[in-house]
Amino acid sequence: MDLNFSKEDIQFRDEVRDWLNNGGYPEHVKYKQDNDEALTRQDMVDFHKAVSAKGWMGYNWPVEYGGTGWTPTQLYIYNQEFGKAGCPPLLAFGVSMVGPVIYTFGNDEQKKRFLPDILEFNTWWCQGYSEPGSGSDLASLKTKAVRDGDHYIINGSKTWTTLAQSADWIFVLVRTESTGKKQEGISFILVDMKTPGIEVKPIITIDGEHEVNSVFFTDVKVPAENIIGEEGKGWTYAKFLLAHERFGIAAIGTSMRQLAKLKEVVSDLDNSELNKKVAEVELSISALELTELRLLSALENGGNPGAESSILKIKGTEIQQRLTEIFVEAAGEYALMYPGAHGYGSNDKPSGPEFAAASLSKYLNMRKTSIYGGSNEIQKNIISKFVLGV
Amino acid sequence: MNLNYSEEQTMLREQIQKFCETEYDFYKREDVVKSDNDFDENVWALFAEQGWLSMPFSEESGGFGFGPIELSVLFEEFGKALVIEPYLSTVVLSGTLLDKSNFSGKADVIQSICEGSMHVSLAYAEAAKSYEYNSPSCSLSSDMKLNGTKTLVLNGSNAAKVIVTCMKDDLLTLVIVDTNSEGVSQNSFKTIDGQSCSEITFENVSLSADSIISSGDEASTLLKDALNLATLCVGAEAVGCMTSCYLKTVEYTKGRDQFDQPISNFQVLQHRMVDMFIESELAKSLLFKAMLEVDVDSEEKYKHVSALKAHVGKSGKLSAQDAVQLHGGMGVSDEMMIGHYLKKMISIDALFGNADHHLALFSK
Numbered sequence: 041m042d043l044n045f046s047k048e049d050i051q052f053r054d055e056v057r058d059w060l061n062n063g064g065y066p067e068h069v070k071y072k073q074d075n076d077e078a079l080t081r082q083d084m085v086d087f088h089k090a091v092s093a094k095g096w097m098g099y100n101w102p103v104e105y106g107g108t109g110w111t112p113t114q115l116y117i118y119n120q121e122f123g124k125a126g127c128p129p130l131l132a133f134g135v136s137m138v139g140p141v142i143y144t145f146g147n148d149e150q151k152k153r154f155l156p157d158i159l160e161f162n163t164w165w166c167q168g169y170s171e172p173g174s175g176s177d178l179a180s181l182k183t184k185a186v187r188d189g190d191h192y193i194i195n196g197s198k199t200w201t202t203l204a205q206s207a208d209w210i211f212v213l214v215r216t217e218s219t220g221k222k223q224e225g226i227s228f229i230l231v232d233m234k235t236p237g238i239e240v241k242p243i244i245t246i247d248g249e250h251e252v253n254s255v256f257f258t259d260v261k262v263p264a265e266n267i268i269g270e271e272g273k274g275w276t277y278a279k280f281l282l283a284h285e286r287f288g289i290a291a292i293g294t295s296m297r298q299l300a301k302l303k304e305v306v307s308d309l310d311n312s313e314l315n316k317k318v319a320e321v322e323l324s325i326s327a328l329e330l331t332e333l334r335l336l337s338a339l340e341n342g343g344n345p346g347a348e349s350s351i352l353k354i355k356g357t358e359i360q361q362r363l364t365e366i367f368v369e370a371a372g373e374y375a376l377m378y379p380g381a382h383g384y385g386s387n388d389k390p391s392g393p394e395f396a397a398a399s400l401s402k403y404l405n406m407r408k409t410s411i412y413g414g415s416n417e418i419q420k421n422i423i424s425k426f427v428l429g430v
Numbered sequence: 431m432n433l434n435y436s437e438e439q440t441m442l443r444e445q446i447q448k449f450c451e452t453e454y455d456f457y458k459r460e461d462v463v464k465s466d467n468d469f470d471e472n473v474w475a476l477f478a479e480q481g482w483l484s485m486p487f488s489e490e491s492g493g494f495g496f497g498p499i500e501l502s503v504l505f506e507e508f509g510k511a512l513v514i515e516p517y518l519s520t521v522v523l524s525g526t527l528l529d530k531s532n533f534s535g536k537a538d539v540i541q542s543i544c545e546g547s548m549h550v551s552l553a554y555a556e557a558a559k560s561y562e563y564n565s566p567s568c569s570l571s572s573d574m575k576l577n578g579t580k581t582l583v584l585n586g587s588n589a590a591k592v593i594v595t596c597m598k599d600d601l602l603t604l605v606i607v608d609t610n611s612e613g614v615s616q617n618s619f620k621t622i623d624g625q626s627c628s629e630i631t632f633e634n635v636s637l638s639a640d641s642i643i644s645s646g647d648e649a650s651t652l653l654k655d656a657l658n659l660a661t662l663c664v665g666a667e668a669v670g671c672m673t674s675c676y677l678k679t680v681e682y683t684k685g686r687d688q689f690d691q692p693i694s695n696f697q698v699l700q701h702r703m704v705d706m707f708i709e710s711e712l713a714k715s716l717l718f719k720a721m722l723e724v725d726v727d728s729e730e731k732y733k734h735v736s737a738l739k740a741h742v743g744k745s746g747k748l749s750a751q752d753a754v755q756l757h758g759g760m761g762v763s764d765e766m767m768i769g770h771y772l773k774k775m776i777s778i779d780a781l782f783g784n785a786d787h788h789l790a791l792f793s794k
Contacts (some may be wrong), residue, residue, distance in 0.1 A: 041499060042432050044724045049431070113431060185545030236760050323716075323737055330715035337433035420704040421697070428680050428703055430694040 043333075045113065053117045059094060060125040066090050073126050076398035081206045087128060088161040088367045097135055099161045105151070105416060106159050112339045116332065133202070134158040134165040138211045139230065141277050144158020145269040154230070166196040168212035168231070168255060169278070176418050178213070179222045179275060183257060184216035187264065192216075192229065194237075200412075204240045204253040208234050208295060212257075212279055216271050228274035230266040237261070247404035270412065272289040289349075289413065290356035292329050298363045305370050305395055310317050314370060328355045347426035350419040357409035357416060364403035371396035433718060435503070443503045445480070451512035456767045459514060459624070468588055468626040469515045478546030483521055487529050491540045498659065498721040502666035509670025510732055514624045516549060516585035523584070524550035524593055524661050525700035527656035533643040535605070539591065543544050550606075553580035553630055556655065561783040563657065564650060568596040570603055576613075576635040586628025587618040594632070594645065595653060602709065603645040604652060611635050618661075623777040624770070655734070661782045662720050662735050662787040668742035668778045669717050671771045672710035674754040678768055679703055682757055702752055736788040742778065743785030750775040 045053065059065070069087045073077055075264075076196045079087075091097050099118055103105020110118070120132070139158045142150055157163040174181040176223050183196025202209065210231050217225025231238070237260040242250045268277060299322055306314050330350055336365055338344075374392030384390070389397070410416045424430055435443070453476070462470050477483050486501055487493020501522070508517070525543045528550075542548035553565050556579065568578025576596060582590060593606050607614065613635035616628040644652055680703055685692035693699055716738040721763040723734045743764075750772035754761035757768050779785055 041434065041718075041722060043719070045431050229731070232537070308637060315793065316789065319789050321792060322714075323740060323789065326719065326737055327712040327715050327741060328736075330712060330719045333431065334433050334715055334718060337431060341434055348711070351711055354708065356714070381537075420701045423704045424697075424700040428676075428700070428707060429701070430681060430684060430700055 046118070049113055052114055053121060053263075056118055056121040057125075060121060060127070064094060065125060065127060069128070070126070070401075073128060076402075079128060082133070084128065084206070085161065085164075088131065090308075092159060092161050092303065093321060098139075099130075101139065101143070101159075104240065105139075105155055106142060109113060112336050116336055120293035120296075121286040123291060124297050126294075126297055129288075129291075131158065131164070131203070133167050133207075133211075134161070134163065137281050138165050138230070141281050142210070142266060144280065145228075145291065146279050149265070150230075162260050163208045164203070164208045166204045166207035166208055166233075166255075168201060168210045170200045172196065172197060172199050172254075172407070176415055178227065178278070179252065181213055181226065183212065183214050185216050185219075185227060185262070187216070188261075190264050192262045192264055192267070194229075194231070194262060195295050196257050196259045198255045198257075198378065199252075200243070201240075201253045201255045202251060204233070205250070210255065212276055216274075221226060221276045225272055226274040226278070227267040227271050228277045229262060230268065231262050235260050235262065245405070247282070247401045247403065247406070249401075251405075279321060290328055290332050290352040291360055292332060292356065295325055295359050295363060296354070298360075298367075301395070302363060302366060302370070304392070309370060311370075314366065319364050321359060321366065323390075323393060324355065324359050324362070325422060328352070328359060331355070347422050348421050350414075353413060354410075354416045354419050357406075360409050361403075361406045364399065364406045367399040368403045371399045375400045431783075439499060439503055439647075442500055442506060442623045446504055446507040449476070449480070450507055450513070451754055452648045454511045454513065455793040456512065456770075459512065460507070460765075463514065463620075463624040468585065468620075473515055474546050478544065483546055484544040486521065487524050487544065490530050491537060491649040492544055493529070493540070494764055495637075498662055498724045501663055502717060502721045503657070505663045505666035506670040506673075509667035509774070510674045512624070512671075512767070514776055516588065516625065518553075518663055519551050519584035519662055520549045520589075523552040523554075524591075526659055527552065527604075527652050528606075528643070528771065529650055530646075531643050533567055534640060535606070536558060537541075539606075546744075547607055548591070551583050551592045551628075552588045552656065553583045553592050555580065556580050561602055561787050563595065563653060564602055566595045566597060566602070566784060568594060570596045570598040570605060570637065570699070574637045574639070576605065576607065576632040576637055579629060579631045581629045583616075583628045583630050584621075585626060586616055586630055589627060592630065595649075598642075600644060601646045602649045602653070604643040604649045605637055606643055607632070607641065607643050608636065608769070620703055621777055623774045650779045654667065657782055658722065658732055658735050661719075661739050661788075662724050664778045664781055665713075665720060665735065665738040665742055666717055668746045668775060669710065669713045671774050672706070672742070672746050672749045674770050675749045675768070676703055676706035676710055678753065679706065679753045679756045682760075682768075687760075699756060702756065706749045709749055713738070713742050713746065733794075737782075739783065740785045740788040740792055742775075743788065744779075746775045747772070747779055 065088050069083050071082065073125050096108060098107030099110060099115060102110035142154050169178060171181050171183060185192040185194045192281055212229050214227050214229055215226040216224055237258045240255040241254045243252045243254060244250055244375055245252060302318055335349055374396035377390040377398050394425055484493045485496040516564065520543055525540060528539055539550060541744050543550060556566055568580060578596060580594060586592065589609055591606055592609055593604055596603050596605060613633040616630040618626055618628045621627055654659045683699055684692050688694050718740040720734040724731050753768050755774055760766050761768055
């Protein structure tokens with residue numbers, strides 16, 4: 041056994057660090073991220089275009105489709121270094137979700153039409169999965185697509201659609217058949233957000249932010265050529281996509297960066313109770329890091345970690361949440377003066393430590409992590425069924 | 431990076447597993463625990479025969495030169511079977527300390543340990559000293575008289591020799607003492623996990639100059655490293671216990687019918703078992719880090735053992751408590767094995783610094 045990365049992997053890590061530190065990571069995005077300022081749509085596009093220009097957008101794609109063809113270890117290093125540098129998370133919807141579905145199940149025409157724009161970040165994708173009545177029980181979805189000549193007519197609604205307000209395209213799970221098992225009769229279709237009949241309405245979350253939306257479809261006419269694979273086989277593709285979503289879900293690099301900041305904050309306070317809480321979360325990060333490396337090592341040796349990776353989702357999100365909780369505790373009563381989504385308006389910044397303003401908003405925002413991507417309770421069901429066999 | 435066990439390491443595990451499954455029955459173990467014997471002499475002889483008692487010693491000392499990975503494999507399997515034989519005390523604490531020292535008489539002692547013909551204990555703890563082991567009250571005078579009382583000497587009553595920490599001329603000093611020397615007296619106790627320990631008092635025990643193993647900084651390092659390795663070993667043992675706790679609980683709940691169905695159907699129990707599984711996997715991850723760093727030449731080698739010990743002290747105990755809870759009334763029945771994992775976890779947490787102590791060391 042050996043915990044050290046190979047010479048090649050260390051070279052790769054240095055290359056990633058060099059790019060991040062020496063001009064690759066756009067300065068204006070870095071400044072805002074480091075100072076807890078909100079990013080605009082253009083900032084996100086600039087960041088993704090920069091990654092794309094370096095050739096790193098297809099981080100989990102095979103070389104034949106323009107991907108990097110990286111090993112699991114390289115992917116881990118890339119993700120961790122981006123997290124440690126404080127980068128915004130790369131949007132998963134295009135490159136990590138719909139991309140692999142298209143190159144695995146799509147036809148040549150679809151590959152040619154969609155893949156290059158994903159790699160160059162010319163199209164911003166969003167995900168049409170959840171519905172008002174279908175959360176963890178995704179297969180119960182009701183949005184309907186009815187074939188009409190060479191088109192489908194879509195009616196229904198999707199919800200919790202992240203950044204739909206910025207998106208150019210949406211991939212949608214629709215019901216094309218209502219009889220039989222609920223998993224059957226689901227299809228996977230790509231829809232241009234500019235199609236008439238689509239309406240996006242913001243959902244404001246408890247941190248005051250507009251990140252998610254409701255998306256309503258009223259007689260939306262979509263060319264039949266936009267369906268992926270076979271009609272009625274969408275559930276297979278949907279599950280395949282969720283497996284790809286696991287990339288970086290533990291967010292260890294990001295948590296390490298937050299931990300380092302938290303330690304600075306807490307060291308000034310001389311509070312042994314807080315110190316202990318920080319030590320506990322540091323211990324959890326160390327345990328999770330090694331767990332991810334163990335899964336990685338098994339993967340590189342031809343194993344299939346499968347349901348064990350649900351541990352990464354559960355513990356990774358618990359750690360992210362825990363860090364924000366301790367920040368809020370460290371801010372003490374200054375956490376009360378909450379700036380909201382639009383800052384303090386014409387007022388001066390309140391007194392109190394610098395980190396206090398952002399602490400509560402991050403805390404509230406991070407509540408989502410144990411809910412999305414298959415809630416942590418669903419992850420426990422998965423482990424229970426596939427690992428414990430009960 | 432490679433975090434997979436080698437073929438030899440896997441074979442070693444299979445060999446130990448086979449022994450534990452076929453030769454180390456829990457009810458036989460209970461008979462020994464309840465008898466006047468502290469462990470099974472035949473089992474100890476078998477350990478010697480298999481070469482397990484020689485595992486961690488350098489080849490110059492007649493050992494196999496195996497490292498912390500193999501020791502961890504052994505202790506993980508010992509943890510699953512709740513082995514009571516005093517491997518930790520004789521081989522790890524005493525044997526590896528001697529092996530790393532420049533003590534002139536170490537070859538004979540280590541040879542006897544390997545053969546299984548001698549037990550040695552390390553007397554490092556004193557009452558009212560908590561987890562501070564570097565400034566014992568026990569003293570060695572300039573005319574070489576040893577005085578003081580040591581507590582929690584693991585397997586002390588079976589030891590022919592005991593390594594004692596004491597102060598001589600304001601320096602931490604390690605001496606080796608024959609337990610049949612004049613002035614040595616001891617009280618022996620069973621421990622909660624079915625093992626034994628002693629309180630040993632030394633009253634004007636005369637030592638010769640060649641009973642000094644080491645003193646000063648070298649002695650501190652020898653002691654610290656032996657305790658660190660032993661802490662790694664009980665950490666591995668705890669990982670074995672945690673693995674057994676969730677596996678046995680899953681098995682039990684699948685076979686226990688209530689309300690016309692196996693209780694494993696109930697989601698509230700499923701999620702608790704998943705929590706037990708997750709905690710054992712995290713413990714295993716910390717074990718990997720600790721065993722792979724325990725030989726590095728920096729403070730890191732203590733830090734990651736502390737991480738492991740802090741984790742198993744807290745979550746290992748919780749897992750064992752959950753295992754008892756999910757076994758219902760059977761969980762608190764002494765004749766069932768499951769409750770004995772809880773006793774083991776309590777004893778592991780108490781040894782060499784508990785969870786809080788090691789959490790503080792980890793975050794230093």
